[in-house]
Amino acid sequence: MEISTTLSTNPVSDERLAEILADPGFGNHFTDHMFTVEWTPESGWHNARIEPYGPISLDPATAVLHYAQETFEGMKAYRHDDGSIWSFRPDQNGARMARSSARLAFPELPVEDFVAAVDALVEVDQRWVPVSAEGDEKSLYIRPFMFASEKFLGVRASQHVTFMVIASPAGAYFKGGVKPVRLWLEQDYTRAGRGGMGAAKTGGNYASSLAPQAQAYAKGCDQVVFLDASEGTYIEELGGMNLFLVYADGRLVTPETGTILEGITRASILELAAQRGLKVEERRIAIDEWKDGVASGEVTEVFACGTAAVITPVGELLWDGGSVTTEAGPVTTELRKSLVDLQFGRAEDTNHWMHRIV
Template structure:
């Protein structure tokens, strides 16, 4: 039976003036809308008790399983305002399907795709004014659905009570300084995920495990860290939260293949499909780190970029590691292919071009 969501409006919503103030400088993940959505899953009853209420603290017991065994997953997607005032999301069914795959890996109950999309619609029905206006630059409302084990129980087994939530945050560009190449640190002491682990699931543990490498990179003047396979430390995998692409001299668009320890990004799969329309030959395979180092030096690799929901497409500049570096191919703001792919994605998301792929879903 499909989930339904009752609504209890908060008595003290933000004023129009306060929303306008936030929209003028939203940052990323700093401010949150008036409401949040919750639902509960219990063994034997399934999903129930859908509710939209005031954004605020979540009450859990100190023995809640998530606090001890990290049984949780999340998603990230955006709501975009189009020129006619309508609000749309980009491939939400792909996010729903990935959340289902993550749930299976973390032994959590799966939320049906129709309930996932209905939850976004229910929250937007009340918080639609929080979606920034069209024509205000690269702004959107970031949506964060997540599931966690809320059962009060200390024992290593799948939880018998689980909570689903959706919160929302007005967002500006992910990199506040504008589109400029990021410098990457090659992590040689840490791995983001290993074979048979949770690398292909979108769970918090993967991001926590990337932080030590990221801090190491920051200490060496870099913006982010790139991780290699945990077994041989030979093959490129991904950044802490973004997938990587390489543009070759002969117009191939190469990205690391999905090995089970790499997250299958929605932006990644969209780029692979769009690339054919831009005259590129997409290729998924294992990429040795030496190929990156040698390729940018020889000119065989002419552009490198990273992608993800938050940052969309970001040019990659210099690659550094302990004892050396590989030069940037990005110039001051990225290459021609990077810009073409980024523009193609944004034009679809913001309704500036026809959605020939059927990727957009109207939320409000």
């Protein structure tokens, strides 16, 4: 993929950038440039370009606004102590976007072009990648996304598709250190069913979580736990994270995929845990297994994982009429440290997961 570059004539000043990187928050500030490439049946992927960050113009009849044909990814770039910049398993993000694209009737962007697009943007905007001290966990959050950009109101796959990449500096997910989260057990709403789009990273899955998420906030909780759509019995995932249960006998168990998103962090945890001698299981987990397991001591730790928070311990699960509590234990703590140290270059990359950009 040939990429043309038009640099911004009005980049953020060094002084203002220093202020932003000192306290970036999440999703509040965006780099000076963005990447775009377009697809049509006649020309395939074409007109790949990096240009100044700015608004995009859409006709009111643009298909994505009416039928939600859209996919996205979430990943990060990390600055190491020597000044080099790396991403974590970007090929896996590219492969997952291809799977999401197939489910949403999009053309698939080749994985190598996905990685090249991300690399090109980060290289141009490398000054936006924060320096991170240990415990700081600052990074550049990267958002690749694809949408139906054809001006057409018929219900069919779009014949014009746009893929873009934008980036935003991000601070530590947990200010002041990792904090256990409180989860609300959702028993009315479901996230996805068999044959649906649960395994695709598409905006509709997140939109469907907003109403139950608001109810969870009202009950003093941080996230929602969704159960399966068929029986309302088996754990699926949170509104935006995957779940793991740690058992006293050394097992690490997570819900099987199919109707949940196959997280890159989730997959990495499964591999790291197996390498450390833990027995890993991907299977259906009944909600009562979680409740009863905590009560009996069989389940010793519960944690959630995702790109933004990496790994966060679950402190409490609440539902109408009850709750169970757990604490951050050694498995949660050690796995989190292993991943974060790897991403920031403080540990040897024996699995060759890190990809150098600059």
